[in-house]
Amino acid sequence: MKLQSLLYPTKQICNEEALYLHRDGSLLSFDGFFNFFYLEKHHKYCSIESLSLELSIRGIKKLQIMHDSDVIEEFVIEIPTASGMERLKGITPDPFSEDKRISIDLPYNQYDHGVFWFRAEIEETAADWDISGFYCADGNKADESPIEIAVNICTYKREKYVVRNMRSLMEWLEATDIDDHRPEVADHLHVFIIDNAKTLN
Template sequence: QKLLWPRVGICTEDRLYYRMKAPSFRDEGDILRIEQGERVCFDTYFNSVSADKWRRYTAAQNFSLRLKLSGKLRVVLCSRHFINSQSVRAVLAEKVVQADSVQEFCFDFPKGADGMLFFELQALSGNAAYCGGAYECDAAEKDVQPVKIGVDICTFRREPFVMGNIARMRSDILENAASPLHNHMEVFVSDNGQTLDYDKLNSDTVHVVPNANVGGAGGFTRGMIEILKAN
């Protein structure tokens, strides 16, 4: 699960990606500069990982974290559980690393770590920087299955949003041979308003179908029916 950055046109709310007290400063090329003593927490919507769900729905078992860092930083591996309606944070491991230039480091979460896994960074020098990374897992090759994802979109006269989302998925995934999801994803749009340009949007990987105005539940149900038919 790749660690994500704010993106113009997608989402620019920093706190959905990482949280820090000081104003964030990012260089071009996705480099987050961290002031000495400052902490950055990644227990966020986009950059935490649900170990329980990965184990339930995939062959993943144990997890690790790969980060690109420079400077001197303390890396803290954490988990979070909801207990009695309270969010409880636990420290699982920590390590201090140092690099004069950007280097890649790997950190293992303890075996069997569960809940929401995430990490925190504390800058121990004035030239510390975070440059991205990913969560990884171990899985036996025999357990890995070919997967194809069907994206179900329901819309009612929201043409600019739908067309923008389709364009991004085309450029980033559907027509991008470098994407891990290339040839493993198709998009199904249930058009409750019957206002989209089907000839312009339809392709081998994008399927727009006219639908009666049956609300969100009816629209998403139609999308799931089309996905099952295609499969």
């Protein structure tokens, strides 16, 4: 089950980069408020047996998995070598130009407190980079409860924000992840807009 998507700043929601990630040269640290995976809350409220970080990357040469400020695991991204025929023809493929799917098992049961996050190092020779993904959990089906989410919104003098936020929510519900799946919550989310002043068209 997908628990939490990797987020980036957006003009519509929040454009403050430090709330998502921090950049330092070729290093991207996904250690902002919106991208931390908070362990204590998940241990308290979820029946998670195993946790993984599912990523689609391009132009990245190294990943570090972090718990708070400690590196707990490091991955050097394997670079494919040119085939015999490519070498004969003098073709030099760019190993960092294609998207690569990575699944990383996280030591969820070894930590009760703190946060998981990750750091990525961009390959200097890459023309472009991209990282997308999510935290994914497997849990005990017997412990699952059917859950519905209700969102109540009152328009009171905030009509333009209600319209903007509903548009963003609808776009998010139709968006797909790196596995081409819609959010699992999409079929369990109910939004009620209360237009007290009758000012919403």
